[in-house]
Structures are given as C-alpha cells and as structure tokens.
Amino acid sequence: MNTFGTPRRVLVRGEGVYVWDADGRRYLDLLGGIAVNVLGHAHPTLTAAISAQLGTLGHVSNFFATPTQVALAERLVELTGGDRTSRVFFANSGTEANEAAFKMARRTGRPRVLALEGAFHGRTMGALALTHKVAYREPFEPLPAGVEFLPFGDSHALERAMGQDVAALVLEPVQGEAGVRRLPPGYLAHARALTERYGALLVLDEVQTGMGRTGHWLAHHDADLGGGARPDVVTLAKGLGGGFPIGAVVAHGERAASLLGAGQHGTTFGGNPVAAAAALATIGVLERDGVLEQVCAVGEQLVADLQQVPAVAEVRAAGLLVAVELHRPVAARVADLALEAGFVVNPVTPTALRLAPPLIITTEQLRTFVAFLEQLPAELAALDHDQEEQ
Missing domain, CATH: 3.40.640.10 (Type I PLP-dependent aspartate aminotransferase-like (Major domain))
Incomplete structure (x- = not known):
C-alpha cells in the first residue's frame, strides 16, 4: 500500500553486523532494523x-x-x-x-x-x-x-x-x-x-x-x-x-x-x-557476553571519533543510540551517499542521521563509517556541482 515508499534495496541475507542485497552488495547495518537487531543478524544462539x-x-x-x-x-x-x-x-x-x-x-x-x-x-x-x-x-x-x-x-x-x-x-x-x-x-x-x-x-x-x-x-x-x-x-x-x-x-x-x-x-x-x-x-x-559494558565503551569511542569529523556539527548519544548532527540540512542526501558506500543509516531529521547498530558492533567496524564521513564534504561539493550543471 506504499506506506513505506519505494524500498531502498532488496535485502536477502544477514550475518553479524552486515547485510547483503539481491545484487550481492554488502552493507554495514548501522540501523539494526531501527534498534531491533541487538545481536546482529543470524546470531547462532x-x-x-x-x-x-x-x-x-x-x-x-x-x-x-x-x-x-x-x-x-x-x-x-x-x-x-x-x-x-x-x-x-x-x-x-x-x-x-x-x-x-x-x-x-x-x-x-x-x-x-x-x-x-x-x-x-x-x-x-x-x-x-x-x-x-x-x-x-x-x-x-x-x-x-x-x-x-x-x-x-x-x-x-x-x-x-x-x-x-x-x-x-x-x-x-x-x-x-x-x-x-x-x-x-x-x-x-x-x-x-x-x-x-x-x-x-x-x-x-x-x-x-x-x-x-x-x-x-x-x-x-x-x-x-x-x-x-x-x-x-x-x-x-x-x-x-x-x-x-x-x-x-x-x-x-x-x-x-x-x-x-x-x-x-x-x-x-x-x-x-x-x-x-x-x-x-x-x-x-x-x-x-558482557554486551552492556561493550556498548558503553564502543559508544564513548564512537562519539569521540565523530566529534573530530569536520562535517559533524554535534553528536548526541546514549550508548549506541546516536544522532549525528550535520552543519547543513542534507541528512537525506548523506544517507543516500552512505547507502551507495555500503552503510545503512537513517536520516531522522533534515540535519541529523540516527545510528542504532547491533550492540555487538566493534569500534573498528564503526570507524569505517567515520572514515566515510571524513570525506563527506568533497562528496557533497561534487553533488552540488553536478546539480548546478544540470
């Protein structure tokens, strides 16, 4: 009934903190089914x-x-x-x-x-x-x-x-x-x-x-x-x-x-x-598995890493429920770029991305997303340039 709009991808498989689409592309799931998949995907227990x-x-x-x-x-x-x-x-x-x-x-x-x-x-x-x-x-x-x-x-x-x-x-x-x-x-x-x-x-x-x-x-x-x-x-x-x-x-x-x-x-x-x-x-x-303690440690490190990213204006967080506030109202465009780069995020407001990944995620996995955000100004500048030419 189109209550959710056009699906962004057709996902066919998940393992741990990753999901794969019907074309075989892998994505780091930073939304966790909107804070649902706390143990990631296909957890054996x-x-x-x-x-x-x-x-x-x-x-x-x-x-x-x-x-x-x-x-x-x-x-x-x-x-x-x-x-x-x-x-x-x-x-x-x-x-x-x-x-x-x-x-x-x-x-x-x-x-x-x-x-x-x-x-x-x-x-x-x-x-x-x-x-x-x-x-x-x-x-x-x-x-x-x-x-x-x-x-x-x-x-x-x-x-x-x-x-x-x-x-x-x-x-x-x-x-x-x-x-x-x-x-x-x-x-x-x-x-x-x-x-x-x-x-x-x-x-x-x-x-x-x-x-x-x-x-x-x-x-x-x-x-x-x-x-x-x-x-x-x-x-x-x-x-x-x-x-x-x-x-x-x-x-x-x-x-x-x-x-x-x-x-x-x-x-x-x-x-x-x-x-x-x-x-x-x-x-x-x-x-x-001591997951709650891990959430505290990984969440604190994620906030510290995000605060060093030029494109990020503010970080609001409670454990691994995180809002990444951007300087401009481009959250939807950034979410599109992130999906193309292999990251699932949610543009929860015009200026903010919501992250609610599986609680088993590691700092190293999260840093791949931080690295994506670090090159974001150049990506947005290129996108703005393309739109101006059109």
Whole structure:
C-alpha cells in the first residue's frame, strides 16, 4: 500500500553486523532494523533457541501458559526492578505495548494524559494520540482525546500541568524519533516526585532505549538520566526479541499492576512461546557476553571519533543510540551517499542521521563509517556541482 515508499534495496541475507542485497552488495547495518537487531543478524544462539522452541511448541493462545512465557515475565520483572506486586502483559510490538499503557491510564478514571513535544509512541490510534508529530496525527484525527503535550524537558511546565485529574505522564527517557534527545538531568526524578504527589502514573516508553541500547538494561537506570526513579509502567519491544516480534508492558506496584482486569485487554499472539524463547535467548546473550559494558565503551569511542569529523556539527548519544548532527540540512542526501558506500543509516531529521547498530558492533567496524564521513564534504561539493550543471 506504499506506506513505506519505494524500498531502498532488496535485502536477502544477514550475518553479524552486515547485510547483503539481491545484487550481492554488502552493507554495514548501522540501523539494526531501527534498534531491533541487538545481536546482529543470524546470531547462532538466538536462531537455535527459536528453532528449538518452534520444533517443540509454537503457538497455544493465551487460554494457556507456557514455561517460556512465565520465565520471561519473571526476568523482565527482575530487570526492571520490580517485586512480587509487579505484573507483565505481552504484546507483539512497541505501539501495542504503548496502546496497553494508554488503556491502563484510562482505567484510572482520570481524563488527562501528559506527553512531551517531540514524542513518538507508535502508529495505532491510542499510541498515535501520544505522538507529537503533526504529520503523523492529522490524517487520522479525531484521535482519542485528553492528551496534552508539554515542552520537552521543561520541569516548570510539567509542574504547572500536573494535577489531581492527570491519569498518566508518558515519557521517553531519550527521544529517538526526535533525534536522540536525552531528558535533562533531574527531570525524571522530578517527574517521579510529581506523579507520586498527585497520584498519576509515571509511564516510561523504553521501546527503543531498553534492552541494553544505552549501555544499561533500561535508559532510566542511568543515574544521570533516571535519578533512581522507578516508574509505575515500563513499555518494551524492539530489541527485546533480538529481531523476533515481541512487546511487553511491565507494571510495578499493586495499583498499576491491577488496572487491567480479566477481559479488558488481549492479544492472540502476544507472549507466544517462540517470541518468549527469543527474548530469553537475547537477554541471555547480552548477559553472557558482557554486551552492556561493550556498548558503553564502543559508544564513548564512537562519539569521540565523530566529534573530530569536520562535517559533524554535534553528536548526541546514549550508548549506541546516536544522532549525528550535520552543519547543513542534507541528512537525506548523506544517507543516500552512505547507502551507495555500503552503510545503512537513517536520516531522522533534515540535519541529523540516527545510528542504532547491533550492540555487538566493534569500534573498528564503526570507524569505517567515520572514515566515510571524513570525506563527506568533497562528496557533497561534487553533488552540488553536478546539480548546478544540470
């Protein structure tokens, strides 16, 4: 239906941090399926876990439980800092996870939901109502009502907006779609204090930033970013299954965990044993191989290398979620040049490229992209010259 435009390439194979197209050309995957393929492509542990589970039990519906589903729920409660009061709902994607969180907010009986300017929470109607970008919203209005957008990172605006009629405050600790913008230090801690004071839910969308992307299991575990705040609700997806579709909502505390009752929400495929096995395998590899520590080291070196590139005006990063801000609004043209040179990147704004590579990538592999950027001014000058002659 042309919802994604013309495909840039037809990709037929992947291995590690590389993919190949139908013509046999190799590309360094610096987008990772938009922060999904945290273990790269065709990781042997992940593929073995999926194959073994599918060969044993593939799908049973949610009238039944499976050992992998229960084990994954327990692991997610542990990784998100929960306790015996915590509960988990499994979905198939990030937008579905956020849709469930929105329904939880509705169940409080309060009419207002607060989100931030620049927010992106998904494309289904409820998640879209939480998403700020006008171009995404307008074709589908009227959207579910009651959502208000506050200036990004403005604690005073948040304090003025908060009240007893607020059901939930929904935040991304790091906004990915807006160009990798971190919430200011202290903002989340202030948000936690305000939501507790007024009895509102604090919902953290960690769909893109969770599962080690920032060098922590969750972005808000970063002391500078989270300030020790524990949310009432966390949404996860993308990297959770290492490339296999799965989303999750983790609710902490008896109030949040009991908002959705029997028959009030559901999914056919969510939490199926194959997806749960994929997620357990992904978590296991991230732990076994010390990937989170590697993300911190490799991410810091990448930022240092990018800051030396003349074409780069600014680098914004949280682990291996990186925005490369250019001096000119040429991000789309640079992404085209990068693809021709064998690099997959995302022009997330007119002036910025988003990088979200597999978490197993090395500094040496990333430096090949840095070298591409170093010769970029000459490439752009040649491109400008060709356009002037035409």
